Amino acid sequence: MSESATSRQSRSQSQSAQSAAAESSAQPAATIIMRSLWQRSEGKFSLIVLGLWLIVAIVSIFWTPQPLLATDGYHVWAAPSAAHWLGTDGTGADVLSWLMAGSRTNLLIVILTVLFAAAFGMLLVAAMVTRCSALAATSVVVIDALISIPTVLLALILAVPLGASIAVIVVACGFGYGLNLARVARSAALLAARSAYVESAMAGGASGWWVFTRHIVPNIVPVLLVQLSLSAGTAVLAESGLTYLGIGVPSGVPSWGHSLATSVKFINVYPLTVLWPGLIVTVVVVALNVFGDVLRDAIDPLTNTGLRR
Amino acid sequence: MTTELTPVLTACHIDKYFGRGGARQHRKQVLFDVSVDVYPGECLAVIGGSGSGKSTLTRIMLGLESADSGTVSYNGHPLPVANLRRESGLVFQDPFSSLDPRWRVSQSVAEPLRIQRRDLSRVEIDNRACAALRTVGLDPTIFADRFPIDLSGGQAQRVAIARAIVNEPKIILADEPMSAIDVAARLQILDAFATIRETWRDMAMIIVSHDLGIVQHVADRVLVLHDGHVEEYGPTEQVLASPASDYTRQLIDAATL
Amino acid sequence: MSVEIRGLNVTIDGKSIIRDVNMDIADGERVGLIGSSGSGKSMISRAIMGLLPTNATVSGSIRLADRQIVGASDRELADLRGRYVGMVFQNPAASLNPVMTVSRQIALPLRLHYDLTRTERLDRVQAMLDKVGLPADVATKYPHELSGGQQQRVGIATALITSPRFIIADEPTTALDSIVQRHIVDLLVSLVDDAGASMLFITHDFAVLSRAATCCYVLDNGAIAETGTTADLLDHPSTEQAVHLVSAARELSLNNATIAATSACVTGMTASRGGTEQTHTRLYDSDIRQEDGE
Amino acid sequence: MRFIVRRLLLFAAALFGVSVVVFVALRILPGDVASVMAGLNSPASRVDALREQFGLNRPLTVQYLDWAGGLVRGDFGTSILTGRSVTSLVAGRAAITFPLIVLGLLIAMLIGIPLGVAATLARSSWARTAFHVIALIGGAIPALWGGLLLVLLFSRGSGLIGLFPSQGFPLDGWATPVTALWSLILPALTVGIIVGASLMRYTRSALGDIAASGHIDMAMACGMTRRQAVIQVGLRLAMPQLVSVIGLTFAEMITGVMVIENLFALPGIGSGLVTDLGNRDLIAVQSELFLLAAFFLACGLLVDLLHRALDPRLASVANISEVVS
């Protein structure tokens, strides 16, 4: 989403450069957005957490404290030690290494889910605000009907032919969140679609595509951002739940849900091992949710006065 | 103006119903046999009580809504006429709702050009947008990069006008363009209209308002609507100075206090 | 009820909205407040009601009779509002409760402040509806079923139902056509004068202003620019802001004596309905056929 | 009236669609109930015989018509594997799941709405921040983890403070209501806290929008205190929105409840569905899914009708989507 806003920003930037106005501060929009994100403590928190996540995910491709594949049946559920900072799990593998490697799986899941949800959601939004009232009415009803299907049911059924896999999570969650997105964005989109500026654009001969991409999408970006960030957080949570049910991330693929699901069985005996994945998931989900809120405020020229100068 | 002049836009015997359902008796008739026309270079004002059908009539005249009976013709051709849209400009009642809040002023003003004039280069489009802004008395160097939220009501209204005139329309429709702003700003906008009318001499204009002061200020002719019926129709001077109908007289008396 | 405002400052999110405003409204006085859009007129009225947005900070003093408003507890304010002070909001559509019927809405201040039976309340509501010129059947309707003008009158009725000692009217006649407008202004004035209450009247319309207010404040960008009796102010405005407003208003107000014969008339065009019809009947025969078909 | 009829017709159409989709989706799955029943070490002839006996060899359309015909008559079929009628099977499980969801929702509402109101009313910025943080963290806890933390804290036997049973449901069900209720407390708390946190966010944002609108100001101008206005007027105005959120949450809670039922060994719909699907007891699964979908659709219907009852502005509008949300 940020791309569209940024490109819009840069487009007008070039215009303003043309219009021979006194250019006192020709800062790129991205810098302004980052700065206003960083200025708020929530923004700082979420940027740090998400940044760490990204870094760890990249680092884990090349390096983890212990090789990921190494199991050691003689030292299962070991307490934290110099060799294993966070101890070992039920196969004797290093918990820290698995959590680090898990971060990239979860990152992938989150990104794919969000993309899927965004694409699907926008499609639905387009259907709902179209001038063809029959299509709009049916899509509203269909969305209301589909939205009641719980993600986990979809995942259960998808998991049978596909087996436990990332695709199951992405499709099931992306589908559900796309519907949610459409439903939530509907009012903003309708507001834009029925607004006087769209009416005058249409009166001036604008095509539906023009109106949708130029007017409606930019005006639902704030809702979109918040909803997508919620979806991202929910995807992380859903991953752990689905993996626990055996229909999420396949065995052997590191993920936070995998760490959580395998260690959760032993919470009575080895509570410490469960602590880490649980904490990480909680913190990351909080960061994602907060990030959506602050990003919305930072990226929207209506709320971020810095962008308006 | 002389008799030979033909009207740009003519509406004849317009009836309009609102409401759902098939049976006519369940629907509400808001316009009763209304006929009106506009000549090039002329400014027609539509006045009347709230809910009397002013907005509906003007929307029908621009083909934004269809009438249940009666015809509208543009330059002698019955609607729909393809080039009416290109050659007309719209100014809505609420300036802020008619500007995309996330578009800069320059973008909003240039939008009609970008949609209709694919032949123009970007620079050319920008130049025309700036010219339009200047016409309505806004300095492009200051206002082009602003967002609507940073404009005052009068400024926003003038941006909306600039947007309506950027494509040099043959006819402009302004639906209560000034109700939301203070007196000083109203004057600015009226000045802007005056400039435009001097620039394009044969541009027609329809203005809807319930403020008789404004009507007196700009309009050449006045149409008085009362509950969907034409109450009075004639030159401004005549209608305001010696109204033929009681209703018009009451309106005028109440306004002069 | 007298109002005395001293050194009022209102800041929202670091932005100064009202700057050092002093204002006096004596018992039984009707005071007007004018100023360009966004100059802070509504904000002052809200400050008097203790209804500023939660993120606003206030300093200075507002005394209503002998009660201090600034810093008063919500409880104390609630006790004043609706009982001694009534307010007509600028935008009736956005302030009337969409899930309350008109009669419940109008009766709300009565219900909150007085111990009346249901029938007593309904009687008063009917009487009030009558006063603002609304038919009795409006009572059972919901706000969305009313026109803008009717909504505005419901707001006025709500503010007046308890016969408050002080009335704030924030542009109460914008959505009304001139006939109804005149009626409402007269009503407000008579109610205030009969009850010996006082009133703060905010408007853009100078005709209305001169009818409603005896003296007047001009607000510019949050500060008082000028003050005086309405007649004086309209005749000889002194500050730039006031001059600007008054001259614009003068230019725009309807004046039968100065109707300018600037614009040309289409000759042969008659001002009567019949005449127009005739012209068109001749021009467009086809239309008539269409109409006959219907 | 027309609205209700239209809405009911849509409801029926949706049910038909659901039945087809569910039926077809399940036939794609590999494995069947006959081989599950025959298990390891059975000759192929037995599997074939079982298949024949259960009518799994018939054409799909015949099987569908058979099933759908039953549905129309209110007969949801008999589970091949357990030999019980799906109705009684579902009824037994629903007697656990629905109380659990309702209890969870109650807890969520008890947590979410008052906290949401409090967050709206809070004037000091640190109090707002505190509410914000509570809502954020509460909504971000994985159900798995949160449930087990609660067990570690409050369960009899393994918890720090032994208050509630940590798992299971009493054998005689609701015949011993207190024990039954008691055994649902921890699972309901687990879902309730998570859902409550998000409900709090919704309440806060809905109330926030309304509190900034003129309606609250009007109520206050009539003589209400801010608290009165927010609770009496604000909540009432937010009600349609909250009703939709809660209606949707109902569906979402099924997701959370599946994990929770496993975690707390409750033989409810969620865990039952997982086993039935695992056993490929398709008649049971398709009827269960159908009933669930019907239930959700009915919830949606109810929400729409409530919406209408709660907002007089909708009474004159045929298509709700035009006005609300």
Next chain:
Amino acid sequence: KPNKQTNTTVVGTGNVAASNTADSITIGLKLTPTNLDIRTTSGSALDQVLIGNVYEGLVARDENNQVVPAIAKSWDESADGLTYTFHLNDNMTFSNGDALTAEDVSWSINQLIKNQYHDAESLNMVKSVTANDNAKTVTITLNTANSNLLWTLTGRAGLVFDKDAKYDAKTEAIGSGPYLLDKFVTNDSITFKVNPTYWGTHKAKTQTVIIKYLADDNAAVNALKSGDVQVLAPITENLAAPFTKDSEHYTVKAGDDTDKYVMAFNSKGEKTADKRVRQAIRYAINHDELIASRGGADKALGGPIPSLDPGYEDLTGLYPYDLDKAKSLMAEAGYSEDKPLQLTITYANIYGTEIGDQLRSQLAKIGIDLKVNVVEFSTWLQDVYTNKNYDISLVDHNESHDFYQWADPTYYYNYDNAEVQKLYAQAIAATDDATRDTLLAKAAKLVSEDAPADWLFNYRVTTAWANGVKGFPVNLNQTLLPLYNVTYTK
């Protein structure tokens, strides 16, 4: 004060034991039966709870897997091994009051054969089953001698049902055992009540036994901790630590069992047809480590026959953990760590993900890139068991006396060795146990040498109970769980 009074009175009656012994006991088990129809539905969960409790067989098994009398108090075997005569007990009744006669016995077995109920194929060699009601005998004649017959009759094949009773076998059960079925809640629990008309010596000692199915390990442990169940069988070894430590209140014990974790290599698989690959894998697997990671209770197992079954012999020496040998075999077969062999292991999700991860890690060392595919059991049945479409499979074969799997080339192992088949046929035809055992041992060794599978370990079930529970079987309790002896003293 009055309380004390009553107390003394109770003590005074000398009913001490009765006052402390609980009327009911709750037992936590793991795998739940889907229905109760033991004649048509597979799964050891049914054998576990129903045989010996509700239904009784002609003969039964003791906890050392040996045949003992049940409905038949004794039996004669003809010298050629073709005729068995069973002498039945007197005055036997079913729980519904019907008398249990020789007619019921022969009807039950004949029905099984006629309707091809579950396990019918194990009675393929039966020629006829006849009853003599007056003499209270049942005679079974065979076409060929079968040394497994008696043992077979301890299982489902020998169960005796009431010929005249009409009931829904999926949800009800009427048998002659010490308990009768009171209530069955699918997926949740089974309640047994004492059978008041029970005829035999295994009189139930506890009035009510509730069996609670706890699929989630945590829930199970919490249930034992909070006293919701008194016995947990099985308990995951790694989770037993708190109970092991608390010996004042709990007892934890591992019992012998016939569960074999069989990691089968598709003998006709594209890559696993190569014996060197199969052998390499067997050398590469560190069984000790696997067992240690599971808590150490399980036993290493080198071949297809576990210690409780006839023909057992310690074969763990055949393929000791030897990475070098494994690597060189892989090299011979053309694979190395740089050019790894891609294999997929498919198994049902009930076994958890850990074991797959461990195998993957162990096999990675010899250049096998093992993909772990954890599926639903029904999918496993379809893909592996029925369609034989797999590289490596993993399943806990908990049946006893199941060596025939290796002598059946159509079984999903795809293992076809004529010598083994011949030896097995001879063993079955043997008329004395010693000969049978030698032949079986020989066959088992041949199988193990061929490496059609690796037997990861012999799973020994760990059971934990609250002190005060007596008489709970520890051995074989996942397939055979007679509960008549169980008591709980608070």
